[in-house]
Amino acid sequence: MKTSISLRLTCLFATLLIVIMLISNCFLRTSLFSSLENLMQKELIFRHSLMAKYISTQGSASHWSNVKDKIATLTEHEGRKVDYLVLSKDRKFNLGGEVADKINYDGLPEGFSTVHHQNESYPLYILVETLKPLGERPEVKFIVAIKSKPYYATLNEFTRSLVFISLAGLILVVMLSYFLARYGLRPVRKLSEQANCLAPGKQFQRLDCDTLPDELYSLAVSFNGVLERQEVAWKQLESFNANVAHELRTPLTNLIGQTQLGLSRPGASDELGELLESNLEELGRMASIVNDMLFLSHAQAGQHAVELSQVSLREETHKTCEYVEPSFLEKNINIDVIGDVQVMIDKRLFHRALANLLENSARYALAGSSVGVELSQQGNFTYIAVSNVGEPIEPQHLSRLFERFYRVDEARNLSSVHHGLGLAIVKAVALMHGGEAFARSENGVNTFGFTLRINAPDIASNRAILSASRVSVEAL
Template identity: 45%
Template sequence: MMRRNSIAWRMAAMFAVTAAIVFSGVAYFSYNVLSNSVRNQVRAELAFHHSILLPFISERDTPTEWDAVRKKLDGMAPEVGRVRYWIQCDDPTYRYGGLAERDGLDVYGKVPINDFGFTKDGNPPKIWGVMVRSIPASADRPPLEFAVALDATDYVHTKEKFQRVMQITSTLGILLVAAFGYWIAKLGLGPVRKLGEQANALPPKDPRKRLNIENLPTEIRELAVSFNNALERREAAWRQLEGFNADTAHELRTPLTNLIGQTQVALANPRSVDEMRDLLASNLEELDRMSNIVNDMLFLSRADNGSRAADLDEVSLNMEAYKTAEYLEHLFLDARLTVRIVGDAHARVDRRLFHRALANLLSNCTQYADPDSEVVVLIDTTTEHVRISVSNEGKQIPLDQKPRLFERFYRGDGARTSSGLHHGLGLSIVRAIANMHDGDVFLKSANGINTFGFTLCRDIRQA
């Protein structure tokens, strides 16, 4: 399996695909030229028979004269001849070639509807080219359908033989190109194999080790540099993951410890129904908190895996912002804050995600804004994006905290035991939602005003 996934095999496969495209194109073109030539040859021969017989048949318009038509057609279509004639008419007097003969007819016993085509008939079956022409009524004779059928079996067999030869030669050519391509790729990728051996020799427990890029060809050097850069990113991601796992364990440990402790105390002594009800209510709060943490983590995981905004609608962001503010009105009343929404823009967004991002920013204001102050939601536009910012009066954010505020579980105040829904994932979710709309987040803190916001692409495509 490893061998088949090697670069040499892939290059050989690309050579084979290229050869397949070229050979198939040539074979397809040649086959179509031959097929059209065969078709035109059969059509021309049928047209020649029609040109000879149509005037003769058209001039015979009485039953007496029709005997001459029968005799001429009998003479031109012997029992084992290559040509058959058939005339269809509502009046049996003017018919020629009964259905029992089935010369040039399709499987339903009828002449093809089009003026020219191929059909199969006989035992052993023969392939016939059929051309049908209409003859208008004249005197006592009703209109006719005159069909000439030509035995095209040899033509078609020649075409099929050519097709088989082209298939065989194309297949052999593709295999030869693939074999030579693999040999050439194997020979030219020797330095890559050595680089792979060096990569396999890297110690798994030391993420600081890098590949030696000295004395490498230019192309391989670029590959090695890219690999070293990937190792650096992996090291940073690994350290971030370790921190994230520790934060997750810390966030879940507190409600779990509370649940276990309260349950153990409750089981240690007999409890009344009211006491058990209070205990279950307290446990339910902790379970809700854990559920919110898990749901937010799952949402962030889907966003990290490339999930995109799906239910897109053209909306007025001003109206949607008012809906979000009304939903959080009770929190603002408790915090003694007022909300003012400025500006508007129309964009294709996922309403649910937009409300969630804006609600997270507004909820932060209810925690950190100065009481009896105003929260301003500003909506403005750039060439490609819409900017939504939420500003409030409050304590200035230290410079060392700004780069980390959108990280998961990070809290600027260092509190690790906050209750309720605020578990340090709100701003991370805002950034994830912005990314799902091809946007980003931003932060500004100066002169006693803290501004958090995000951008959304105005013409994001449907996921």
């Protein structure tokens, strides 16, 4: 269930306030109750001091009536809020009427205590002192009892006031918290409005981060980063679409033009055969582009290499060099293979990637130079690097050389021969083996290569990739 942040904050504030109020109210009530008990104890001590000495000096039964009259006078004077009681095993020395009769003589401890009556809702707070026998008077217990009802009434009134104030404060805090939360979340709403105003397809749109609080600044910066990466992806996609259209348009134009020319000249079967042969060549080129695109789409979708086998990369590299040897002989270029690594790979995919790198080196290396193939192991990866001496490559091109159809030569002078997917296939093969492709240009030497994970994970069989890869590497 969706809930607003303002409502969540309000509930959190309300919960926090309730907890704080419960703790503080319990503390205040306990503190007041303790103060009231202390007050009653002081009252008892004061009232006890008025009569204790007088009673302790009365030891004659004939004078005991004076004690009774004095206690009655004090009780009436106090408004019957305080009772003065004398308890004895000899009932003629008992004073205090019904209250005294309801108190158990033997169960009274010395000092302060409380006594509950069945007909009273509130207890009696009493102070007990045992007076030693004197003359005819036996040992007696002098009790001063104070009724706690007025004190408890004060405590109850204070409790009701606390509850009322707490509820009123809670309602006020909930209302203010909601409005304050709404006010505090205005930057979030403004950020949402900015995001809603972003028009699709419009470049260089960014969220305004300057006025945002710290909590939202990092979010807005991250979102702007997403927009920037999305722009780069859209540019690459637009460039890719344009490149695909350009690559497919040339053979299609040739096919259409040659076919129209053949149809406009009714003639010899030899010319028709040459025309069909030319068309077949162009159709083969288009089929190669389509197959390569299919292979790349599988690799981009996260497919992995299958049919892995333990091989010597040096041995497999020599096999690939024999396949591309004609391209190197044309420019009198030598191939030097350095190093060797034992690794589990898909041999067909490895041959395909290495052949593309070697063909690329033969195309751009200086005539009469050497191309080096270095095989090495670094950690859990095998590095395959193909280096040649040639024209330096600008840094802005290095990061894009493995994109589909990307060429440093924007004029595409060789597009009729090479359709620009060779290095993209190298990157795809590396990804399918858990590695990556790399390129660098330093001191007149251009190096292209890829890495392969040595301990390749077990991967489920994927026949679609193998069939797609075999289309373009059948000669290997």
